[in-house]
Amino acid sequence: MALAEMCKGRMAVHKAIADDLAKDLQCLGCCEFVKSERDGENVALPELYGELRRIDELIADAKFVQRVLEPYETKKDGAMARMLGDLPSLSLKDLADKADESKFESFAADIKSIEHKLSEVHSEISRLNGLNAQLALFEKITCPLEFFTTGTDMLIGAVYSVPVAQADGFAAAIGEKFNDLAEIQRIPIKEKETVQTIAVICRKSDLEDLHLIASDHSCARIEVPKDFALQADEEKARIKSETDALIARKDELTRELTALADEGLAMSRVCGDYWSIIKDRLTAMETGAPTEQTLIWEFWTPKSCWGAVKEAAGKYAEFTDLAEVEAEENETPPTLLKNPSWSSCVEPLTVMYGTPTYDRTDPTTLMAPFFFLFLGMCFGDAGYGLLVGGLLMYILVRHQLTPTLRKFFVLMTIGMGVTVVFGALTGSWFGDAVFSFGFMSGVKPLATAMQKLDPMNDPMTLLAISLALGFVQVIFGLVISFHENWKSGDKVTAISDQGGWILFLIGLVMVGLSAAGYLPCALSLVSKGIALAGCLILLAMAGREKTNIFSRLLSGVLSIYGVTSYLGDVLSYSRILALGLGSAAVGMVINLLANLVSETPYVGLILAALIFILGHLFSIAVNLLGAFIHALRLQYVEFFGKFYDATGHDFTPLRNTAQYSNIK
Helix, strand or coil: CCECCEEEEEEEEEHHHHHHHHHHHHHHCCEEEECCCCCCCCCCCHHHHHHHHHHHHHHHHHHHHHHHHHHHCCCCCHHHHHHHCCCCEECHHHHHHHCCHHHHHHHHHHHHHHHHHHHHHHHHHHHHHHHHHHHCCCCCCCCCHHHHCCCCCCEEEEEEEEEHHHHHHHHHHHHHHHCCCEEEEECCCCCCCCEEEEEEEEEHHHHHHHHHHHHHCCCEEECCCCCCCCCHHHHHHHHHHHHHHHHHHHHHHHHHHHHHHHHHHHHHHHHHHHHHHHHHHHHHHCCCEECCCEEEEEEEEEHHHHHHHHHHHHCCHHHEEEEEECCCCCCCCCECECCCCCCHHHHHHHHHHCCCCCCCCCCHHHHHHHHHHHHHHHHCCHHHHHHHHHHHHHHHHHCCCCHHHHHHHHHHHHHHHHHHHHHHHHCCECCEHHHHCHHHHHHHHHHHHHCCCCCCCCHHHHHHHHHHHHHHHHHHHHHHHHHHHHHCCCHHHHHHHHHHHHHHHHHHHHHHHHHCCCCCCCHHHHHHHHHHHHHHHHHHHCCCCCCCHHHHHHHHHHHHHHHHHHHHHHHHHHHHHHHHHHHHHHHHHHHHHHHHHHCCCCCHHHHHHHHHHHHHHHHHHHHHHHHHHHHHHHHHHHHHHHCCCCCCCECCCECCCCCCCEEC
């Protein structure tokens, strides 16, 4: 449960070999570089910054190529393969050999050209579709639309949206004003429409008068797009012809991208991985404070890796100067979790809550047994545990999972093992399937022999076990906090805060057990003495920071009220009973429904099998999610809250990591 001991190094490196040494340290993967404090870019590193910008541009091009080509990829299992770790294993040299920069730049330029053409085609299709939609307003106008855009030498037209109540007056006013020198076309409308479209053609010299008449009759002018010149049906045919040609061009460009997709994606992913590794190295290198000829790096590394770092630097002894230095004031080393193999799988849960502060307690190993036990008890069905555990083990053996995902799968596999044991003890095998279906009568004696608890008929026993486990974990959390304060030298806080509560709570529980007859009567006086000792410590020390004796006493009395908080924490563990019973009850209902339909003529067995399979799959999904969340909640809220300080930051060393390859 200890964290890895970290040490800080300082290294002066001649610029001539800086990249080679950084590459060696990157392969070691054990040095987290510390950025030196300076404003902006240092003029002493122009080559480094220039190379970093160039690599950034190449990475951006690689991501662009991936973004463009991924929709056209024919092999669609890439995302799942990456998640399960089924990636090609390459050495850094292999990766460098495959990353042909000039070839990629030429390929990326081709993709950019095709993508640009495709964007233009999409834009033009969208424009034509918009024109086609607008054309619906003018499709019943019989004269060429050129009259309403540019007009002729003498004539010009305008299209208006006119309220129905004003339409007759508007037409009459035009006839009265222009006599036969204006042509009006009223577009027919449906019965309930409130506006009518009216097209008017007049002399250009009369256009202003026409607008005045339209204004007097509350008419709104409808602008006709400049693209329209022919009659509406001719424009519609023209737009369709142009759209069809563009769609054909789009299909042609799409086929080009599809033909290039698989090869291009493979190339861009390899190149992107390689350049990302280079970028990480350059970013680490530029953290150093430069002089005219050297870079001065500072870095954190585990104490156990210091020898390897010295050996790497020793290859360039005449160009480097390495020394271990003390951390600066208020500087906190990064945190590297270091746990036994059986509990290291729980580390993702610890980090998900927060990274432990360096030199404080790592709760991973401390909570692991509780989490495994609570997960198994909450899921609670041996059949479910066997099914899910078998699937998890198959994935673990079959696939090269990422380290974090592998830990999670191992974690769940152990939890499923506990589930099988607990389910066997409570007689839950796919609910009560062993006892409900006649064809399983052969295994009924074995299941009965293994069953030691019956939560459905005797839930109080399981409730008592759940609360007892909760009390143990709460006290354990206080003990850890006591140890933390004692180790840090704050012994008064350890005794007065954690010690008092440990004695008081244990004493109260012992008094209750003695009164209920679960403990010998001889221990009754001892129990009361332990509880009284804890109570006196809390009364005397809870208000120790206050100078007034009465304030201190009042604070002590009020602190005793905190026992309700601990009571609530312990009662929270009753959810173990509730979730365990929930899994069993849902399984029983599914089995009951399957039995009921099994006697249906002809299709009974098929329906029963469907209900059994689909019902239990649904039950597994719902109850597994609930069991995981609530088992984790008990750790985060009831346990971690007693002692855990999660203000650290993860150890993030410079290493060779790739998204699409496993680096050997």
